Amino acid sequence: MAQTTVPASRPLPLTIPIQTIIPWAVLATVLSLLVLYFVGVEQGAFSLFGGQSVHEFVHDGRHLLGFPCH
Structure with a gap:
């Protein structure tokens, strides 16, 4: 039986x-x-939203990234 070779395809x-x-x-x-x-x-003079809602929502993230907030 004869074997045929299949050319290898390059990616x-x-x-x-x-x-x-x-x-x-x-x-x-x-x-x-x-x-x-x-x-x-987002707090203080450059705050887009009044109150502390955004600050409290991202509070742990601020500490994790090294931003002081207190």
């Missing part, structure tokens, strides 16, 4: 166009800065 190199990454990178950066603002800065 194609992974290429991701930069145009598809940029919108996601911008979105991730904006969301990260928004979260950082609410965890680190």
